[in-house]
Amino acid sequence: PTVDISDDRVTATLPTGESVSILLYGATVISWKTASGAENLWVSEKAALDGSKPVRGGIPIVFPVFGPPPKEGPTSKLPQHGFARSTRWEFLGKSSSEGEAQGQGSGDESVKLDFGLYGAGLDESVKSKWPYEFGLVYSVTLGREGLMTVLNVRNEGDEGWEFQMLLHTYLRIDDISKTTISGLGSATYIDKVLDATTHTQSTPTLSITSEVDRVYTGLKQDTTSVLADGKPRLDVVRDNLEDTVVWNPWREKANAMGDFAPKDGYKQMVCVEVGSVAGWQRLEPGETFEGGMMMRSYV
Template structure:
């Protein structure tokens, strides 16, 4: 796909170790001199691994399909242009659940140095940005018929020391306005769900999908998970939602340009009912804290661009 500011190859900063990137067998892997790394499938532009300080921060099912056969169960699937089953009376009504971004093959646009926070002590670069693109011309014929708008997505994945930034840019390249929703459906790996708390959602209104999509307001500043949870929080005032484990900081998830989040864990029965969820007790080691724009619809007029995503910090 065409992109006005396609990233150029990294120019070494001079002395010191440099980030490394290699692409093979439908995936792109980047590493920093610190050992931090990220791995992205071209199928769905799905981030399937992010390691910081030698620790894996993303959960991927042992039964996940990584061959382009179906959307990946785990990692960071991209939801676009609809969240959940689309309403039949909407322009997205003929699409499958969560839209087509997560099961389309994206193009790797290249690598670049990002606006770095500085150099490593050794003189090497401390961050690297990878860009992926998906446009209307790359869709299957079925998806083109189901959602016939001219669009371009650019998904930027930036690996930093102890951090990962993922940003989705949506551009309307056609002459007709269109509406969409987007969500980064992130599965975080944790040690024990019974020892996890999620902070930063207090006093926020949410739709509880477990309780017949009824609306509630979270009274407690801290959320603990003791059963199936599927909540859509909207209009969150605090930018950052933090995950603690045993009372200690584990991950900080900061929304950028968006104000909604979903918290999901299938728990025992739901996990048993999903064929691609393994091990069946894997719900103990994962929690989804997903950032997006899913409360209503985002409207883009011809030529307009939307951008939103997240910055995640890992605590050792």
């Protein structure tokens, strides 16, 4: 694999053509292409990629709070979705497997890119809002079978703290009217558009015909699939995470977002976001938590 490191991003490419690109700002994955050249992630044409605000698209990392923070408690002073998506991370290095070891030529080549964010690396303004000692390592592994993204959270201080995390993935689709989502059947969800109360997914697949903002909780099945015309387009497989947010802003909300373009771009995207957001994960000093996802593309 080749790995290109510039001032603001890291891009890795496999000999077979798959590629991934990660902005150091937020350790935001902003492109993931399969060997066919197909792009799997949606990024707004007006997304800021210069570190002036969180990227509207790709895979922003939500940490340590999901959504607007609670009015009281340790995260109450933080911005929506926390600070990880709006802080520059450090590139820690790459490791690649060539596949030769197994005597299979270059067939199973993969490359892993690691990014780190530590309490010490935060601006004072952020540190004063959430004063805990932590270490985050985000590993992005590109292989022929897909893209794996895993966040490792470590308590490096001497007091316990709680967090939420989520990988806010904007998936690129051809046409929302032909898209269905499966893998959420009979799960319970909190409907943030309707009334913030709990409902049960009654149909095996979900079609999106208006604004959707749902937090599916305590999921039993690991895989959420995005289908185009009933055929698999993308799979998102949760790893040690129980919740999944499905979000599409639809016409009005897309219109209201200054960095959302084109304005009818909501027809080409759907967010399927794996995380731990319904409750809080608690880490005592020295403890770690690891959660993430594996994504497969069928084009």
